Amino acid sequence: MLPYKELARLDKLIHEPARLAVLTALSACTLAEFLFLQELTGLTKGNLSSHLTKLEKGGLVVIDKHFLRKKIPQTTVRITADGRAAVERHWKQLQSIYQTIQQQGAHSPQNSR
Amino acid sequence: MLPYKELARLDKLIHEPARLAVLTALSACTLAEFLFLQELTGLTKGNLSSHLTKLEKGGLVVIDKHFLRKKIPQTTVRITADGRAAVERHWKQLQSIYQTIQQQGAHSPQNSR
DNA sequence: AATAACCAGTTTGCTATATAAACTTCATTC
DNA sequence: GAATGAAGTTTATATAGCAAACTGGTTATT
Structure with missing residues (x-):
């Protein structure tokens, strides 16, 4: 897909800052407490x-x-296998989109200057 | 700042997918037409x-x-100097946050496993 | 020449989202 | 035993994002 289109269609469940933070934190451990998060x-x-x-x-x-x-009530959270894959994919996707755009660089598109 | 906190506090005006796409596209050219965008x-x-x-x-x-x-009505858009700086900063910020987190890697934090 | 179809955007209306304040339930302290 | 505190959840609200409907003009059709 065109990189700008891909960018505009990023999965918002994952991309939203608070959730990206939570998911990324969770993907670094097997289990985390609510208060710790x-x-x-x-x-x-x-x-x-x-x-x-x-x-x-x-x-x-x-x-x-x-x-x-x-x-004492305690809430713990773990990321699922799907979740882990999805966050990783998201970060890779961001990287790859940015890279693609950087590479095109000089090649400025039609209808723009 | 701690990387997860930084992540959770990303500027939403820029981070929102559609606008990140628009801003990033605009930062690659001096001027773009509405329909082209x-x-x-x-x-x-x-x-x-x-x-x-x-x-x-x-x-x-x-x-x-x-x-x-x-x-024929035509709407054209340019990014401002501030805008250009802000998008660039945003992408760099994402990169740097991700990098920081990757580096910590094994070092798994307290209250998590 | 009237009207239909079209173009380039904007405005409106609706649904969903993000956020913090208020609330709940239980435990500990005074 | 009243009050304070901890650990979350629910509620209320204000904003956001989205596409359908609308606007103001132009070109094509009959």
């Missing part, structure tokens, strides 16, 4: 919560809510 | 129009509406 990304709790829900609905992460010592 | 990005007219308006309000592009042979 919050600290890492600087998102508010509410915000992080709804982004995680969106990612889970998209099948990119799995959320596990449980209790420590049957008392 | 539309073809290049695959956006609908309405969509492109509102994104351009947003970019103009943000001072990243300048829109010029005029008539060819005093008859």
Whole structure:
């Protein structure tokens, strides 16, 4: 596909900054705690919560809510295999699009100067 | 700044796919026609129009509406110096964030596995 | 010469999104 | 035992993104 078209059609579930941060963080570990993710990304709790829900609905992460010592609630999140592949693909896609455009460089297109 | 925080706080005016496509296309030329941009990005007219308006309000592009042979309306767009700097910075920022995260690699953070 | 079709965009209306404040549930402290 | 705090979730709101419908003009058709 043409690089600019590809750029304009990037998957927004992944591309959105907060979620790209979360997914990229998650892809660096097998498991992360909610509060840890919050600290890492600087998102508010509410915000992080709804982004995680969106990612889970998209099948990119799995959320596990449980209790420590049957008392303290703890939410942990892991990225799925699909999720891991998708983030990696996204970063590679960004790189490759940018590279393609850089290479064309001088070759300035019709109807533009 | 921590890379994940930086990621989560990316400038959305620039990061949004359609606008990143437009800005990146514009930064490769001094001037582009509306219809050409539309073809290049695959956006609908309405969509492109509102994104351009947003970019103009943000001072990243300048829109010029005029008539060819005093008859045919034509809208051309140029990126501003600020705009050009901002897109370039954005791409570099993405690269640098990704690189930083890649390097940390094995060093898996606290509260995660 | 009237009208139909077309072109280049803009505006409108709708749906979806992102965000933080308020709320919930339980645990610990005073 | 009232109050404070922790860990999230839900709600409310304001904004965003999108395409369909619209506008103002031009060219083609009958």
